[in-house]
Every structure is written in C-alpha cells, then in structure tokens.
Amino acid sequence: MSEYRDRWIECTAEEIRIRGYYFPWGTKRIPYRSIRSVRRVEMGAFTGRGRIWGTANFRYWASLDPARPHKKVGLILDVGRTVRPFVTPDDPGTVEAIIRAHPASYPA
Template identity: 65%
Template sequence: MPSAPPPPSLYRDRWIECTPEQLLIRGYYFPYGPPKAIAYSKVRSVERFPLTTWTGKWRIWGTSSPRYWAHLDPGRPHKAVGLLLDLGGFVRPWITPDDPDAVEEIINRRRLAPGSP
C-alpha cells in the first residue's frame, strides 16, 4: 500500500522550507547531511536583523562567531534581511529566506499556536 504524500509546504525556497510541523534548513550541514529540522515549538523567538557587512551579508556559510550559525546561501550578498532563531541553546542559527516576511510570520504563528507540535 503506497504511503500518503507529505503535506504541502507553507513556504519553500531553495534553502528554507516551512512545513506544517517544522522548519527545514537545507545547507545547514554543508556540504553533506540532511536538512536541519526545527519543530516550531522549539523556537523561543525570531529576531529580524538587517544584513550588512558586519552582520554576515558576505558570509556564504558558517560563522565567525561560535554563537551564530548561517546555513549555505550563495545568494546572501543580494539579500537585505536575516532571521535569527533562538532555540534555547548556545548556538543560534540564522537564516536568509527569499521572503523573510512570510517565514517570520509562519514561524511566529506556528510556535505560538495552541497545541502546536
């Protein structure tokens, strides 16, 4: 018996996907590895910040500070906004979706929803 297809994504670009249950970050474990999966309930907060030379605009992947981690995104130098995710741990991933407004809204709506996973 064939398995049911996965539910449609709420948002998807080359590197970031918001499913009904979790945020998927492709290229997090570059060059190999599966996408990093983060349940919305694990996100304590989302902080929007401007991408500048000093805040990672030219960083394609990784970090210069062990506290923050950027997924692979070769298009990051052409983007203006990043989203910093507080997951309650030492390392805070930051992402650069093509549509940061949509992703920020989905994460906040899902993480605050009653009974969210």
C-alpha cells in the same frame, strides 16, 4: 505540504527545514515548538552579508546561501542552545509570520 519553500528554506506544518545547514549538504529540522524566539536583523557588509555559510561569531551559524551577499534581511532563531541558526530566506517576512503563527510553540 509546504507553507513556504525556496531553495534553502522550507516551512511545513510542523517544522522549518534548513537545507545546507550541515556540511556538506545536510538538512536541519527545527520543530516550531522548539523555537523560543525569532529575531529579524538587517545585514550589512560586516554583519552577515559577506558570509555564505558558517560563522565568524560562534553564537550564530549561517546556513548555506550563496545569494546572501545580495540580501538585506536575515532571521536568527533561538532554539534554546548556545548556537542559534541564522537563515536568509528569499521572503523573510513570510517565514517570520509562519513561525509566529504557531502560538502553541512561540511565546507571545
């Protein structure tokens, strides 16, 4: 059962699922226990909004989201690797709250 779901992002009781993360349509599954931190970022023309998939900065990987140019907020997930997933859920506040609601896996 999902706590949150939109076209590209799903939050279950155990993990976040990012559809369209891998080419061409693969889903990345990230258990909440693997998430070290979540950072909310404002996007602008040169800071994420123009990219619907992939990266220009190899520290972040933007999952597929054709609606990203119309969004203003994204979330960067630190999963302890060099490349951090960058997602733009339709309701970033809800997704951020769900991630933070798993205190056993998310540091205070």
